[in-house]
Amino acid sequence: VSSLPGTAAGRARARPPAPRLSTKWRDIGLFLAPAIALYAIFLIVPVVEAVRYSFYSWNGLDPLTDFIGLHNYREALGSPDFRNALKHNGILIVFSLLIQMPLALGVALLLNRPLRFRGLLRLLFFAPYVLSEAITAVIFLQILQPGGLVDAFLKNIGLGSLVHLWLADLDIVFYTLFVVITWKYVGFAIILFLAGLQGVPEELHEAAAMDGASSWRTLWHVTLPQLGPTIRIQAFLATIGSIQLFDLVWIMTLGGPAGASSTGAVYMIDQGINRYRIGYALSVAVILFLICFVFSTLYQIFVLRRDVAGGTTRMAG
């Protein structure tokens, strides 16, 4: 990215500078204006307004007069319910990275081999990702209800003792949701990894094989390092997705029972839309935004920079 202005400036210097430059800015302005206007109206302004409203006690109806400074933020950060919800987001991040990602990687490695029905298998793994979260949630509500498909299946294969109240048991509900989330999103990670695997030069594998490296060593020392940029991007997407999780939880459990499956976004909507504590909910929104923002920025600076700056391999996107 950093080399781009230099090139443009260099080209500009080679030609009559003044009129070219103004034409350039006029064109840039012309093409960017609609996008910037939309971005400002629907993103920048609401975000700024959200920050402003978060300093008020406001129920959505009264005039905006009850300025309470950082009171909403203090309450949010001290709220056991909000911290409990954030803890769930945290668990989700850890599980996504430690369970979902290795699983996706394994399946991708498998699907990268010459297999019969490989195309069909790839399709099957990717299909859930195409469904909306709402549809996924409704399907799994039916499957997981007491006496539903999962329970009947477990009973019929002699594992009736494993039957649980998947969505009503406070100790289980969140892990049930994690399984559903994995089912839905693992296909996307698999596709990413498959794309990344196409970029690993076959020569490296051949060289490793000639040196007598076992397949484990080849995987560990050749494939994985070559997949680095893809893994780093997938980790980034999984983390942001975990912080923002809402639709699926809202439809399946409403964050319950007793907050056992709540997330930050679920807590925000419950406070804002159900309880009309709009000012307070906006402070929660700002906190969630800051978490995402700080994480993304740090991740860009410390983790993604070398990928973006251009290493041996580049991300396709």
Place this chain on the structure above:
Amino acid sequence: MKIGKLVGLAAIAAVGATAVTASAVLAASNHKQSSVTLVWWHNQTVGPGVKLWPQVAAEFHKLHPDITIKPVPLQNEQFSTKIPIALNSGKPPDVFQNWGGGQLVDQVKAGKVADLTKYVSSWIKNIGGSAAGWQVNGKQYAIPYNVGVVGFWYNKELFAKAGIKAAPKTWTDFLAVVAKLKAAGITPISIGGKDRWPDAFYWDYLAVKLCSKTVIQSAAVSYNFSDPCWTKAGTYVDQLLAAKPFQDGFLATPAQQGPSSSAGLMANGKVAMELQGHWDPGTMSGLTPDQKTPSFLGWFPFPDVPGGKAQPGSLLGGGDGYACSYKAPQPACAQFLGYLDSATVQKRIGSTGLGLPVLKGTENSVADPNLRTVLKFRSSSPFVQLYLDIAFSQSIGQALDAAIADMFAGQATPQQVVQKVTAAAKKK
């Protein structure tokens, strides 16, 4: 949150009979005005209202050619997000769905709804105590057209199978019925714990039975829950929870969606009882294979509780009404709400099963025998308390429901429920 002084809120006391005719309602409307259009946001997207409401709008226009009604049906849940935004937009609907109680108080305090008192004073007494839940500081800000009470819907066949002869009258009887049903291998009660408000019906009702009318009415204004009756309501809930009367996984069961919802379980004969509002037969009819209200259905009121301070026959209920926004043309808007409470419309509300009419003298229009029973109890009750989550300001009412749901999940004690709702009332 600061609470204004509210009188008459939260009580829907049914009072003595006065006959009324449609002409009396319309008498107040001989006013000259240029032609206006009223935009009417209502929630009748399913059931008899789908046909009846547009019909009513057309009739009213015929009677008042200078007033056009434009009905806009909206899915019920959309109101909670759409109404505050619309009221703040400068272009609110003229007539909109209103449940009364604390939400109406918030709208009144923000100056978003019109005071209808002077337009309706000539006839409002004809709907008796039903009007009270839609009053703030003694002024009428919205008008109900359908008010019902919560009670137990039960399966007569399953009761007979378990050898239960009569509906329970006291809390002790009720627990005995639960035990008998369990002994007969029948799940006693279904409940939609996922949605939280069905849990609150139990706690609310026990509070209505245990607390005096004064205590409960002043709590909706002062949010003072220091009277021991509030904690006691929780201990009775605990007693019921200890008997494990609910269906498997009730914490994740929705109230109304699909055959595995609490209403669906009741409708399909899987459980013996459900504590629900007067709309439940209508909900159930949509969840059975033949789309009919089950024939085994019966109704009995919530049992009385020993040591309760309430007058016998006190009930928990609520209903639907309409408010006029501050920008609605008057008296046209008030006239229209008056038409909804006229005998001709009220009778059809009863006969089609849309709801329980509020106008005195139209009770006989209700065809369903169970709903007639519900109406009989409502009409003879000395005190009908509005559902507490509606009666209270939105944030406090929802905090109460959440605390009660925590209790049903074994995550809160009776004391903690009271603490949580008290704390919610103190929050900014």
